[in-house]
Amino acid sequence: MESALPTLAAASRALAAGTVSSLELTRACLQRIARLNPEINAFITIDEEGALQAAREADARIARKEHTPLTGIPLAIKDIFCTQGLRTTCASAMLANFIPPYESTVTGRLRTAGAVLLGKTNMDEFAMGSSNETSHFGPVRNPWDLDRTPGGSSGGSAAAMAAGMCLGALGTDTGGSIRQPAALTGITGLKPTYGRVSRFGMIAFASSLDQAGPMTRTVEDAALLLQVMAGHDPLDATSIDAPVPDYAAALPCDLRDVRIGIPEEYFGNGLNHEIRAAIEAVQEVYRELGATLVPISLPMTGHAIPTYYIIAPAEASSNLARYDGIRFGHRADQPKDLRDLYCRTRAEGFGPEVKRRIMLGTYVLSSGYYDAYYRKAQQVRRLIAEDFSTAFAKHRLTAILTPTSPETAFLLGEKNQDPVSMYLSDIDTINVNLAGLPAISLPCGLDARGLPIGFQLIGRPLDEPAILATGHAFQQATRWHAHTPPGVTP
Amino acid sequence: MSTDFETVIGLEIHTQLLTRSKIFCGCPNRFGAAPNTQICPVCAAFPGVLPVLNRAVLDMAIRTGLAVNGQIRLRNEFARKNYFYPDLPAGYQISQFELPIVEHGELIIEPEGAPSRRIGITRIHMEVDAGKNLHEGIQGASWVDLNRTGTPLLEIVSEPDLRSAAEAGAYLKKLRSIVRYLEVCDGNMEEGSFRCDANVSVRPRGAERFGTRAEVKNLNSIRNVMRAIEYEAQRQIDLIESGGKVVQETRLWDANQNLTRSMRGKEEAHDYRYFPEPDLPPVVIAPERIAAIRATMPELPDAKARRFRDTLGLSEYDAGVLTASHELAGYFEATLAGAAPADAKSVANWVTGDLLGRINKEGLEITASPVPAQALGALIAMIQENVISGKIAKTVFALLWEQGGGDPRRIVAEKGLNQVTDQGAIEAEVDRILALHPEKIAQYQAGKSQLLGFFVGEIMKATRGKANPGVVNELLKNRLQTS
Numbered sequence: 012m013e014s015a016l017p018t019l020a021a022a023s024r025a026l027a028a029g030t031v032s033s034l035e036l037t038r039a040c041l042q043r044i045a046r047l048n049p050e051i052n053a054f055i056t057i058d059e060e061g062a063l064q065a066a067r068e069a070d071a072r073i074a075r076k077e078h079t080p081l082t083g084i085p086l087a088i089k090d091i092f093c094t095q096g097l098r099t100t101c102a103s104a105m106l107a108n109f110i111p112p113y114e115s116t117v118t119g120r121l122r123t124a125g126a127v128l129l130g131k132t133n134m135d136e137f138a139m140g141s142s143n144e145t146s147h148f149g150p151v152r153n154p155w156d157l158d159r160t161p162g163g164s165s166g167g168s169a170a171a172m173a174a175g176m177c178l179g180a181l182g183t184d185t186g187g188s189i190r191q192p193a194a195l196t197g198i199t200g201l202k203p204t205y206g207r208v209s210r211f212g213m214i215a216f217a218s219s220l221d222q223a224g225p226m227t228r229t230v231e232d233a234a235l236l237l238q239v240m241a242g243h244d245p246l247d248a249t250s251i252d253a254p255v256p257d258y259a260a261a262l263p264c265d266l267r268d269v270r271i272g273i274p275e276e277y278f279g280n281g282l283n284h285e286i287r288a289a290i291e292a293v294q295e296v297y298r299e300l301g302a303t304l305v306p307i308s309l310p311m312t313g314h315a316i317p318t319y320y321i322i323a324p325a326e327a328s329s330n331l332a333r334y335d336g337i338r339f340g341h342r343a344d345q346p347k348d349l350r351d352l353y354c355r356t357r358a359e360g361f362g363p364e365v366k367r368r369i370m371l372g373t374y375v376l377s378s379g380y381y382d383a384y385y386r387k388a389q390q391v392r393r394l395i396a397e398d399f400s401t402a403f404a405k406h407r408l409t410a411i412l413t414p415t416s417p418e419t420a421f422l423l424g425e426k427n428q429d430p431v432s433m434y435l436s437d438i439d440t441i442n443v444n445l446a447g448l449p450a451i452s453l454p455c456g457l458d459a460r461g462l463p464i465g466f467q468l469i470g471r472p473l474d475e476p477a478i479l480a481t482g483h484a485f486q487q488a489t490r491w492h493a494h495t496p497p498g499v500t501p
Numbered sequence: 502m503s504t505d506f507e508t509v510i511g512l513e514i515h516t517q518l519l520t521r522s523k524i525f526c527g528c529p530n531r532f533g534a535a536p537n538t539q540i541c542p543v544c545a546a547f548p549g550v551l552p553v554l555n556r557a558v559l560d561m562a563i564r565t566g567l568a569v570n571g572q573i574r575l576r577n578e579f580a581r582k583n584y585f586y587p588d589l590p591a592g593y594q595i596s597q598f599e600l601p602i603v604e605h606g607e608l609i610i611e612p613e614g615a616p617s618r619r620i621g622i623t624r625i626h627m628e629v630d631a632g633k634n635l636h637e638g639i640q641g642a643s644w645v646d647l648n649r650t651g652t653p654l655l656e657i658v659s660e661p662d663l664r665s666a667a668e669a670g671a672y673l674k675k676l677r678s679i680v681r682y683l684e685v686c687d688g689n690m691e692e693g694s695f696r697c698d699a700n701v702s703v704r705p706r707g708a709e710r711f712g713t714r715a716e717v718k719n720l721n722s723i724r725n726v727m728r729a730i731e732y733e734a735q736r737q738i739d740l741i742e743s744g745g746k747v748v749q750e751t752r753l754w755d756a757n758q759n760l761t762r763s764m765r766g767k768e769e770a771h772d773y774r775y776f777p778e779p780d781l782p783p784v785v786i787a788p789e790r791i792a793a794i795r796a797t798m799p800e801l802p803d804a805k806a807r808r809f810r811d812t813l814g815l816s817e818y819d820a821g822v823l824t825a826s827h828e829l830a831g832y833f834e835a836t837l838a839g840a841a842p843a844d845a846k847s848v849a850n851w852v853t854g855d856l857l858g859r860i861n862k863e864g865l866e867i868t869a870s871p872v873p874a875q876a877l878g879a880l881i882a883m884i885q886e887n888v889i890s891g892k893i894a895k896t897v898f899a900l901l902w903e904q905g906g907g908d909p910r911r912i913v914a915e916k917g918l919n920q921v922t923d924q925g926a927i928e929a930e931v932d933r934i935l936a937l938h939p940e941k942i943a944q945y946q947a948g949k950s951q952l953l954g955f956f957v958g959e960i961m962k963a964t965r966g967k968a969n970p971g972v973v974n975e976l977l978k979n980r981l982q983t984s
């Protein structure tokens with residue numbers, strides 16, 4: 012059903028015009044969270060006091076005319092971003108009581124811009140999962156159908172957006188964790204180019220793949236959030252030192268110069284026919300808008316899942332070694348000795364999916380296996396990146412269009428006993444992380460059950476403006492982004 | 502007949518670099534502070550924090566690489582070495598693995614009483630130091646102090662080219678001297694800023710293949726390195742000769758009991774699961790940067806000793822002594838600069854003789870010498886200028902030492918120690934002394950020429966050492982001949 016939940020851009024204009032206050036917007040969000048969260052479980056921590064305080068400060072700032080487009084905007088923050096003085100759990104028992112003494116660069120920039128942080132959203136434990144079922148704080152339910160998953164790992168942020176609990180949200184994307192939940196909840200989700208947004212203070216899962224991005228109602232909203240999030244950070248050696256373009260200014264564009272690649276590998280027999288039909292309709296929209304559609308091939312596509320499930324767990328097994336019970340987080344009671352402290356702390360603190368990936372990663376890095384697995388995966392990873400760069404160059408493409416997910420929201424419990432079928436949920440998104448490219452997921456239809464379908468636009472490195480503009484054109488021509496779950500009203 | 506064995510040694514040295522801040526965060530790189538007061542979330546590996554490389558570490562690695570004639574790698578990668586230990590907060594050490602910054606270096610050593618030899622340096626790589634576990638003063642628990650976490654290290658690995666404890670000692674001394682000259686490390690083994698592990702094996706002399714090696718740790722002085730190598734080599738020889746087999750293992754040196762004992766075997770060795778550090782992009786070094794560093798390299802001990810020998814005319818021995826440490830060489834050169842018109846030889850004699858004698862006797866470092874180089878230089882200059890005699894100079898030196906420096910020219914002036922060179926005044930004194938000893942004059946003239954010394958001594962006594970001995974000698978000879 013179409014109901015117009017407010018967009019971030021509209022709220023920003025209303026705040027500037029004085030027709031609404033940040034305190035009113037923030038209270039409305041907090042009330043909606045209070046009403047819906049017990050059922051949806053999108054938030055792990057709600058910071059009512061901090062949010063109201065920030066809203067008052069934002070209103071004062073707007074009154075002084077010192078505001079930015081984000082001043083006074085209530086946002087939901089994935090609980091993977093360290094927030095100074097505010098509990099940050101990564102949805103793990105390991106960090107259930109962890110209060111960071113520092114602020115992540117991204118949330119710090121949002122606070123400086125005057126945004127209101129409502130609280131910390133639920134996610135898969137340490138961002139490892141595609142259904143939000145690995146959270147220590149219980150699964151998130153999809154506002155479109157409470158028996159179904161919102162996807163993962165940024166499931167809490169996606170559900171909060173879909174249910175209108177916030178005007179924008181932050182997610183992180185290692186293998187599809189922004190885009191897949193965006194697709195499954197009918198919102199817009201952008202994974203920027205690797206290095207475009209600082210990773211400092213964002214709890215690491217797989218360092219060479221992790222990237223923060225906005226989850227919003229519209230492409231325009233994503234552009235406004237990215238504007239503040241993006242940029243070089245001296246605290247992150249992998250962040251890119253390149254100027255940040257004006258993303259909102261790049262939105263209006265003439266699609267007659269735009270060439271969109273359609274990779275055959277993403278439209279194989281496994282693709283659900285309703286999704287296939289929806290993506291074909293998207294192509295039709297673009298054709299009508301004057302864009303040129305180009306059939307292309309990305310032959311390395313099929314190698315993405317095994318490559319990813321070597322590299323990501325390898326990095327994770329090392330990144331998660333710091334959770335040893337010595338300096339912060341969970342510590343086992345009455346350890347007999349050091350070994351017992353390590354073993355029980357980690358056995359008690361980590362859930363089964365995290366343990367599975369630590370074991371997998373430890374195995375592939377082990378002496379005697381490194382060359383067969385990790386080194387080989389790095390080589391394939393380079394080939395996957397070359398696959399994309401070759402296609403972009405050869406066909407002079409602006410973007411590549413694919414489905415975001417091979418299926419719509421699945422039932423809670425449907426896949427969580429079968430890791431491999433769960434891993435296949437990210438088959439359309441993982442390549443992009445391996446290649447470090449920017450990609451955005453946009454809603455483009457509903458299936459027979461009334462569940463949202465998403466499509467993905469993949470861009471060249473640092474060419475967020477192109478995919479934002481191409482996506483924006485679609486949202487100007489369609490209303491899929493304005494659909495909200497049944498029962499969710501403004 | 503028993504086999505003649507040869508010892509084969511390779512050394513791994515960890516040098517702590519003297520950067521202002523730590524390698525991956527802005528914390529001060531400082532020792533001696535209260536536990537856990539020099540740390541930040543990066544040091545303590547809190548969730549989500551990231552390392553950022555301190556470029557000063559690169560420069561020091563390049564300087565060290567150039568000093569040992571090594572090849573500098575232009576594209577450097579860091580790797581993670583994974584293992585659990587409480588003093589290693591991240592659960593991994595950031596190091597370099599497959600691609601170290603320096604390879605194919607060398608060091609020429611000159612062991613005492615043996616010919617000089619070239620020792621290969623396999624590699625030098627950058628890495629981070631761990632914290633410290635403290636076990637003292639508590640029961641059933643340990644403390645962790647992370648102040649040292651994040652200290653930059655260079656690990657310098659030699660080829661198995663060393664053949665004796667003496668060569669190992671000479672290698673260590675040479676390397677330590679070089680890092681001190683470069684001012685990249687203070688070289689303090691006792692405090693652990695210059696740490697050494699030794700890989701020791703033995704083989705029948707003439708054999709091609711190496712024997713199985715043991716890695717010996719806990720060596721906190723050059724003397725201990727040498728003792729441990731001697732012990733370990735003999736242990737392996739005894740073992741082989743009694744029909745046993747050396748096993749590959751890590752052994753700890755026990756300096757009190759003078760032996761090594763097994764710490765862990767090969768089977769218990771860690772699998773470090775090295776992989777490229779994803780938080781640090783590869784570091785590319787511009788060739789211009791290497792050239793710039795090369796242009797500012799200090800003169801190193803070998804080159805300095807050569808110059809002391811060839812240009813200053815010092816003996817091989819003096820040149821060696823004076824360049825053994827950066828500080829001593831600096832002291833010598835500063836003294837020489839202030840000692841003109843005196844020549845280098847007399848300055849070297851003073852520095853290696855009177856000064857070092859006193860320094861060593863009192864167990865001081867040259868940097869703590871109570872007599873500054875400037876003062877010693879001025880003192881030596883006065884001898885050359887005939888202002889004072891060598892004997893008086895020793896008195897003034899003692900005074901300078903007691904009062905911890907001062908201006909020797911003022912001391913000489915104030916105490917009236919100026920040498921008498923006035924021919925007339927000395928002549929009068931010579932005549933006075935000769936008049937007192939007519940019988941000795943007769944003996945001298947009868948051929949007892951050693952009596953000249955007696956007369957000189959009497960005259961010096963009478964002038965309280967201030968008469969110029971050259972003038973005295975001259976006058977005496979004249980008078981004794983003619984009288």
Ligand SMILES: [Zn+2]
Binds near residue numbers: 527528539544545651
């Ligand atoms: Zn620090």
